[in-house]
Amino acid sequence: MLDPRLACALACLLIPALPRSQGKPAKAAKATGAKAEAPRQKVLLVRPTGAYADLPGGGVDPMALLMGEGGKQSAFYEFADRIASLANEKGDEPIFFDxxxxxxxxxxxxxxxxxxxSKLRAAGKKTIAYLENASxxxxxxxxxxxxxxLAGMGGVEISSPSMSVMFMKDALDLxxxxxxxxxxxxxxxxxEPYLLPRxxxxxxxxYVAMLTKINNDVVRRIAKARRIDPATxxxxxxxxxxxxxxALAAGLVDRIxxxxxxxxxxxRILGTKDYDLVDALGKKKKRGSAGFLSVMNDLFAPKRKRTKKLVKDTVAVLHLSGGIVDGDSGGGGSMxxxxxxxxxxxxxxxxxxKGVVARINSPGGSATASEAIRRALDRLAAKKPLVFSMGRVAASGGYWITCxxxxxYAEAATITGSIGVFAMKPSxxxxxxxxxxxxxxxGLDQGAQFLSLSASWNESLRARMQTRVNDIYDKFLAxxxxxxxxxxxxxxAVAGGRVWSGEQAKARxxxxxxxxxxxAIAQVAKEAKIEDFATIHRPQPGGIDSFLSQLFAQGGVLGDPKTRMALSRLGNLDAVLAVLFDSFRNHGPARVWAVTNAVVGLR
Known part of the structure; x- marks a missing residue:
């Protein structure tokens, strides 16, 4: 005779589990003959959070991690493309932006x-935004x-772009x-920040002329979206x-x-509490242990994917970001x-x-490193279509590599140009x-003064250094x-170190x-004569070695997005200090720089 417990276990194995979508059978049986409940309304949720980089480096923000925050950067283009894909979603679910x-x-x-x-609007999607204290x-x-x-006790900050430039002359004299x-x-x-007190x-x-051009795009965006006069x-x-x-009286918001x-x-907007929020940006992973090793494993191991061999025609987006430096090994926040x-x-x-878009976000840096990268891009362009796309800044050395x-291609808010070079030595x-x-x-001759910490250049050494800078500047112009x-x-006429907005650069x-x-991707595909193609972003984020490099390498701490967000209040101070620190660290002749100190933010 079959053991009753074994029979029960076999029965459990043989009876298929009901799918979740079939609901709760017990309640359904009781409701037989009654009206079926109306399906709950689905709402797609978009909730941006934290720092967004065109291509996150190493997958972490080291300063945020050390300060007890999440530490992860988010991939901007993943976010943006997911927004665009909502236009193709079937159904009329509203999209709620928290x-x-x-x-x-x-x-x-x-x-x-x-x-x-604009694609969501063209597709007839209903979009709702909720603000409390809005930047x-x-x-x-x-x-x-x-x-x-807008929450009734909240407010709106509607600012124009501004710059903060730190001048070091008085402090250096002190x-x-x-x-x-x-x-x-x-x-x-x-x-100027090194030579003048103001x-x-x-x-x-x-700078005011450049900021005006950049702000024109901000004003256009708000005026067009809210149907407000640009002067208002x-x-x-x-x-x-x-x-x-x-904000309500000015037409900036629709409802308090x-x-x-x-x-x-x-x-309150939907008129019902019976709705389901669905994360439109993708499912979040379940949190596990918060121990140090598990945090390291979660931050690096899952994110570090092996580069798969490409099987179809592809357009690659090559992200060239950070200060440009000479070297043989990678450093976080640097090119x-x-x-x-x-x-x-x-x-x-x-x-x-089949083709490449070089996406540039760089204020420049070493002239020699810029030339090495430019020549590599020239070799690439000789083999397949290459187009440049400028992000927030592509100036000085960041412009050099496009030549x-x-x-x-550049945005209206891009800062570019800054065709100029200089060299500096502290005494x-x-x-x-x-x-x-x-x-x-x-030393055996006066050339030893190039390395002196206490002595300034004499006229002969200054003249030799000026000749070198002139040669590099002439190369830049050429x-x-x-x-x-x-x-x-x-x-x-438009060089000499002048910086321009994207629209100003186009006019010149x-x-x-x-x-x-x-x-830019569309142009590459057209030149490559491909229609069905994949798009990849390179380089891929690194693992823990990339994180440590980003934390301790030259410029790494100053290069991560959240730290830069805080340092934006200090304007160009990090760029000024980076050049100063390098002049102390450099054991050879003074480095020639192709770099801009212009920092523009919506602050």
């Missing part, structure tokens, strides 16, 4: 989001929605540090901080709601010449990669004497003129088109 968490997008990223939000970035995203709700600087060109914006009038006028938007920017009532949180507000050249050469050799005669003689330190420099099909004198012939990454 914009209460801290996040930030730069001007170039906001323009990319605007293009994708300028949060509001610009909200304004692109069909309906904007501590007894003298800088020897040689430069080229009639415009000295990059070196900004010159002509530099201020130049500009007057609201001058006020900057608006209460809920002021109680401060009850996003989900209760959504229920290191050796690894970057190797990555470019790999794309050139891959037969499945190969290929099309250049600590006064400081050393104050603290009782004396340097004896022993490659830019050839690339853009311009006379060298015409390039010189420095770029081809004001447009985003999608347009």
């Amino acid at each position: 914009l209460t968490r801290s996040f930030g997008f730069n001007g170039a990223q906001l323009r990319e989001i605007e293009r994708r939000m 300028s970035s949060q509001y610009q995203l909200a304004a692109l929605c069909e309906q904007v709700c 501590v007894g540090v003298r800088l020897d600087i040689v430069r080229c060109g009639d415009f000295k914006g990059a070196v 900004m010159s009038d002509h530099l201020r006028e130049h 938007v500009r007057s609201l920017q001058a006020k900057r901080l608006l209460s809920a009532k002021e 709601v109680p401060w009850d949180g996003a989900e209760r507000t959504l229920g 290191v010449s050796g690894p970057t050249v190797k990555a470019i050469d790999r794309l050139a050799k891959d037969d499945k990669v 190969i005669g290929r099309p250049i 600590l003689g006064t400081l050393m004497r104050r603290v009782g330190v004396h340097e004896e420099l022993i 490659i830019a003129a050839k690339s853009r099909g311009m006379a060298k004198k015409d390039v010189a 012939g420095l770029i081809d088109t004001v447009g985003g990454l999608g347009a």
Whole structure:
């Protein structure tokens, strides 16, 4: 006779489990003959959070991790493309943007989001935004929605772009540090922070003109989305901080709601509490142990995917980000010449990669490293279509690497140009004497003074350094003129270190088109004569070794997105200090820099 317990176990195995979608059988039986419940309304939830990078490096923000925050960067283009894909979703579910968490997008990223939000509008999707205390970035995203709700005790910050430039001359004089600087060109914006106690009038006028052009795109975006006169938007920017009532009266929002949180507000808008929120950005992984080793494993191991062999025609987006430095090994937050050249050469050799878009987010850096990367890109362009797409900044060395005669796309808010170079050496003689330190420099000729910490360049050494800087600047002008099909004198007229917005650069012939990454990819595909193709982003994020490199390498801590968000309040201070620190670390002749100090933010 069969054991009753065994019979029960066999029965459990033989009876198939009911799918969850069939509901609860017990309640269904009781409800026989009664009216079926109406299906609950589905709402797609978009809730941006944290730092967004075009291509997150290593998958973590090291300073945020050390400060007890989540530490992970988010991939901007994954976010943006997911927004665009909602236009193709079947059904008429509303899309709810909960914009209460801290996040930030730069001007170039906001323009990319605007293009994708227009697809939702064209598809007839209902979009609702909820705000509490809205920053300028949060509001610009909200304004692109069909309906904007603002908590009654909250407010809106509607600001124009601004810059903060830190001048070091008085501080250097105070501590007894003298800088020897040689430069080229009639415009000295990059070196003014080291030479002058305050900004010159002509530099201020130049920056105001650039900010005006960048702000025109901000005003256009808000005015178009909210159907407000651009002059009204500009007057609201001058006020900057608006209460809920002021924002409603100005037409910036559609509705003031109680401060009850996003989900209760959504229920009030829908007229029902019976709705299901579905994460439109993808499912979140279940949290596990929070121990150190498990955190390290979660941060690095799952994210570090092996590069799969490509099986179909592909357009590669090569992200070239960070300060440009010489070297053979990678450093977080930097574009290191050796690894970057190797990555470019790999794309050139891959037969499945039919074309490449080089996406640049760099203020420049070493002139020699810039040239090594430019030549690698030139070799790549000789084999397959290559188009440049500029992000937030592609200036000085970041512009140098584009000088190969290929099309250049930039956003209206992009900062580019800064065609100029300089070299700098600190002299600590006064400081050393104050603290009782004396340097004896022993050499066979005056060339040893190049390495002295206490002595300034004499006239002969300064002249030799000026000759080297002149040669590199002449090279910069020559490659830019050839690339853009311009006379060298015409390039010189807009060079000298001047920075330009994307629209200003187009008017001066420095770029081809004001447009985003999608347009650049489309041009590559057209030139490659491919229609059905995949898009990949390179390089892939690294693992724990990349994290440690990012944390401790030169410029790594200053290069991560969240730290930069905080340092934006200090303007160009990190860029100024980076050049100063390198001049102390460098054991050879003074490095020649192609770098801009211009930092623009919506602050």
